[in-house]
Amino acid sequence: MSQSLQTDPAKLAAARAAVALVADGMRLGLGTGSTASVMVRELAARVAAEGLSLRCAATSKATAQLAESLGLRVEGLDQIGWLDMTIDGADEVDPHLHLIKGGGAAHLREKIVAAASDRMVVIADPGKVVEVLGAFPLPVEVLQFGFETTRTLIRRALEELDLGGRDVLQRLTGSDALVTDEGNFILDLHLGQIPDPVALSRALQGIPGIVEHGLFLGMCDLAIIGREDGSVVELARDDGIDADMLAHEGD
Numbered sequence: 001m002s003q004s005l006q007t008d009p010a011k012l013a014a015a016r017a018a019v020a021l022v023a024d025g026m027r028l029g030l031g032t033g034s035t036a037s038v039m040v041r042e043l044a045a046r047v048a049a050e051g052l053s054l055r056c057a058a059t060s061k062a063t064a065q066l067a068e069s070l071g072l073r074v075e076g077l078d079q080i081g082w083l084d085m086t087i088d089g090a091d092e093v094d095p096h097l098h099l100i101k102g103g104g105a106a107h108l109r110e111k112i113v114a115a116a117s118d119r120m121v122v123i124a125d126p127g128k129v130v131e132v133l134g135a136f137p138l139p140v141e142v143l144q145f146g147f148e149t150t151r152t153l154i155r156r157a158l159e160e161l162d163l164g165g166r167d168v169l170q171r172l173t174g175s176d177a178l179v180t181d182e183g184n185f186i187l188d189l190h191l192g193q194i195p196d197p198v199a200l201s202r203a204l205q206g207i208p209g210i211v212e213h214g215l216f217l218g219m220c221d222l223a224i225i226g227r228e229d230g231s232v233v234e235l236a237r238d239d240g241i242d243a244d245m246l247a248h249e250g251d
């Protein structure tokens with residue numbers, strides 16, 4: 001379709017397979033990040049070629065801007081109300097299709113949009129597939145009010161889960177604090193491994209200054225993992241992923 005030759009072939013393969021799931025009349029959630037951007041371009045090309053009628057809700061200002069610039073109809077989530085499917089990227093995918101998201105600081109809107117969708121489809125390259133979540137620092141969106149207090153409460157919660165002593169670092173853009181689309185800060189939790197994502201999710205949800213964390217548990221229905229040769233592996237929840245095979249493909 002419309003993608004340049006420089007586009008990562010694994011991302012392109014995953015994006016194309018996801019866009020093939022789109023049907024005329026659908027209400028779609030559009031994810032954020034480089035893989036989601038490839039998908040948005042593929043989607044726009046399909047809409048232009050086939051004259052599909054779609055209503056799209058974007059998970060970030062950047063995605064809304066890209067989608068609109070390509071002629072897609074972007075509306076507010078509340079205007080659409082409910083979505084048939086959301087297609088988004090991820091930073092990590094485990095064998096249960098639990099995810100870490102938020103590498104693009106958009107996980108708050110991404111989680112709201114995914115929760116308002118009949119189906120969440122994740123597109124990724126094999127490097128995102130892991131046995132255990134946590135090598136990618138876990139993004140946590142935090143209110144600016146009481147920011148340092150919230151960081152202290154997070155450290156205490158981590159200690160109680162035997163994850164104490166890990167770095168809890170504010171995300172910067174250049175030398176300035178990164179501010180999300182919703183006006184909040186991001187803390188990245190450098191945990192290495194998250195042995196019990198459910199327990200961590202519960203603990204973080206109990207801290208008042210946290211707006212949302214980047215663990216997506218039980219939300220992803222289908223993961224489409226693209227490979228360098230243009231093929232894809234599709235995994236439904238609890239199919240089980242041969243993470244080793246996927247992660248080291250082509251190394």
Ligand SMILES: O=C(CO)[C@H](O)[C@H](O)COP(=O)(O)O
Pocket residue numbers: 031032033034035036088089090091100101102103104105106107110
């Ligand atoms: O969660 C996200 C943004 O908040 C992205 O989906 C995630 O960071 C993956 O991005 P990319 O496709 O660029 O690797």
